[in-house]
Amino acid sequence: MQERLSFYKKRESAVHRLNPLSKLTLALGIVFVSFLSPYYWTPHLLILFAVIPLSLLGKVLREYINAMLRLILPTAGFLFIMQALFQPLEGVELFRFGFLHPTQESVLFAFANATRIVVMVSSFTIFLLTTHPNELMTDLTRRGLPGQFAYVIISTLQIIPQMQAKAQTIIAAQRSRGLDTESTFFKRAGSLIPLVGPLVFGSLVEVEERAIAIEARGFTSTRVKTSLNSIPDTNKDKLIRWSLIVIIIVTLASRIWLS
Amino acid sequence: MLEIFKRDFKTITWILIPIAIIANGAGGWVITRLNAPLYLDTIGTIFIAIVAGPFAGAITGVITNVILGIVSPGYIPYWPVPMLIGLAAGFFAMAGWFKHWWKVVIVGILLALIASIFSSLIAEKIFGEISFNPSYFLVVEPVDKIVTTLIAFGIGRLLPEQIRKHLPRPENIESRKTD
Numbered sequence: 001m002q003e004r005l006s007f008y009k010k011r012e013s014a015v016h017r018l019n020p021l022s023k024l025t026l027a028l029g030i031v032f033v034s035f036l037s038p039y040y041w042t043p044h045l046l047i048l049f050a051v052i053p054l055s056l057l058g059k060v061l062r063e064y065i066n067a068m069l070r071l072i073l074p075t076a077g078f079l080f081i082m083q084a085l086f087q088p089l090e091g092v093e094l095f096r097f098g099f100l101h102p103t104q105e106s107v108l109f110a111f112a113n114a115t116r117i118v119v120m121v122s123s124f125t126i127f128l129l130t131t132h133p134n135e136l137m138t139d140l141t142r143r144g145l146p147g148q149f150a151y152v153i154i155s156t157l158q159i160i161p162q163m164q165a166k167a168q169t170i171i172a173a174q175r176s177r178g179l180d181t182e183s184t185f186f187k188r189a190g191s192l193i194p195l196v197g198p199l200v201f202g203s204l205v206e207v208e209e210r211a212i213a214i215e216a217r218g219f220t221s222t223r224v225k226t227s228l229n230s231i232p233d234t235n236k237d238k239l240i241r242w243s244l245i246v247i248i249i250v251t252l253a254s255r256i257w258l259s
Numbered sequence: 260m261l262e263i264f265k266r267d268f269k270t271i272t273w274i275l276i277p278i279a280i281i282a283n284g285a286g287g288w289v290i291t292r293l294n295a296p297l298y299l300d301t302i303g304t305i306f307i308a309i310v311a312g313p314f315a316g317a318i319t320g321v322i323t324n325v326i327l328g329i330v331s332p333g334y335i336p337y338w339p340v341p342m343l344i345g346l347a348a349g350f351f352a353m354a355g356w357f358k359h360w361w362k363v364v365i366v367g368i369l370l371a372l373i374a375s376i377f378s379s380l381i382a383e384k385i386f387g388e389i390s391f392n393p394s395y396f397l398v399v400e401p402v403d404k405i406v407t408t409l410i411a412f413g414i415g416r417l418l419p420e421q422i423r424k425h426l427p428r429p430e431n432i433e434s435r436k437t438d
Contacts, residue, residue, distance in 0.1 A: 007329075075332050082386045121332045128329065148273045152318075156277040156326060163281055188293055196289065200414060203278050207422055210274045219270055 006157060007063075007128040015058030015126075019237040020136040021143065026054075027127040029244040034119040036251045038258045040108075043115040051122045060129040064122070067129075072121045076114040083110035133157055139231045147219070163199070170198050267312035267427045275311065276319050279303025283323045286407075297403045300327075304341055305348045305370075305411040309357050310426045313349025320345040336385055340377050344370055348408070352431040363412045367405035375400045 010016075015023070030050055034043040055064040084107045091105035137150040174194050180187045218225070279302075286299035304323065308316025320341025328335035347370060356362045375396050415432035423429050 151273055152276050156280045159277055159281055207274050211270050215270055
């Protein structure tokens with residue numbers, strides 16, 4: 001059983017050692033450039049010269065390709081087919097099949113859009129593979145993110161595996177009492193009440209305990225909190241962040257003036 | 260405005276939000292296992308909107324969307340939909356529409372209207388065309404939202420008094436014992 005829901009892979013690499021905020025800026029920077037750049041081939045080049053090298057540098061290429069095949073390509077492929085077939089763009093007609101008549105322009109447009117989606121999801125996948133959620137939240141809280149938001153994200157990721165374990169226990173318990181979970185639709189729907197009921201009310205009862213526990217740790221205190229784990233933020237990190245901001249501004253400017 | 264935020268975002272709200280997010284995800288998961296043509300992925304959002312006000316509901320909706328988006332990126336562009344559902348459900352609850360089951364059904368229909376209009380608008384932005392599917396507009400979305408609001412209403416009804424008294428807006432739900 002996993003301790004928490006997370007894609008994080010613990011490795012020793014230059015990408016892992018970066019400050020979480022730098023990695024977040026990097027991921028957002030790649031997304032912004034691929035969406036804002038006025039040149040057609042930018043998103044495609046970004047995959048070759050930014051996304052894949054980063055996954056190599058972070059030693060997560062295998063996990064990245066895995067996620068790409070299972071998650072990213074199906075979504076992008078669906079989007080490509082939908083836009084290529086249904087986007088009403090004027091231009092050279094490629095073929096006609098019933099009411100479908102994709103043009104060269106619509107296919108090119110769909111290809112660029114699908115690649116942008118691939119870039120966006122890829123850069124966030126690599127970010128999640130190389131950044132531990134706790135590290136990110138600690139760093140962002142130190143920089144002024146309200147602690148409550150950090151609590152919501154981290155505890156959601158923590159509760160999911162706990163809930164799955166609890167649901168398995170309840171299913172096993174109710175089956176041993178002869179509950180039907182595998183026959184007709186209405187029987188299965190009816191069997192949900194004794195399954196979901198204990199789960200929902202069980203977690204609602206825990207709410208009070210949790211409230212006392214986090215109040216005792218100064219949850220609503222407005223004083224500046226100190227952290228046990230210090231997350232390094234080197235000059236290199238600052239340099240990376242500032243150069244990314246400059247790149248984003250340059251892309252935005254070229255978008256405004258060149259198109 | 261600040262008063263509302265202070266009143267709604269108590270410690271208990273922040274603890275309920277993660278549970279609501281998981282309830283949203285669990286609803287969708289249960290439905291895929293049943294192969295029913297419903298979503299039931301806004302139970303938690305609507306519940307939070309009832310007991311902790313529209314803004315807490317909106318935040319729950321958006322965070323759910325982001326976290327589901329990690330697993331299936333197709334969710335991400337639709338983030339305004341759960342946000343609006345949370346906001347609207349919160350305002351309906353403030354107006355006292357979550358106290359009788361027949362009013363809850365009307366709220367469900369109105370929320371279905373909001374959800375279907377905005378998700379079609381977003382789909383149009385992404386896919387470039389409006390696909391008007393009558394069975395989705397007239398059956399799936401209303402039935403889904405009516406069932407969802409009724410479940411959220413039912414959970415509120417059955418809530419133990421010891422938790423109810425800590426909620427930011429206990430007056431939005433009527434406990435059974437006071438009847």
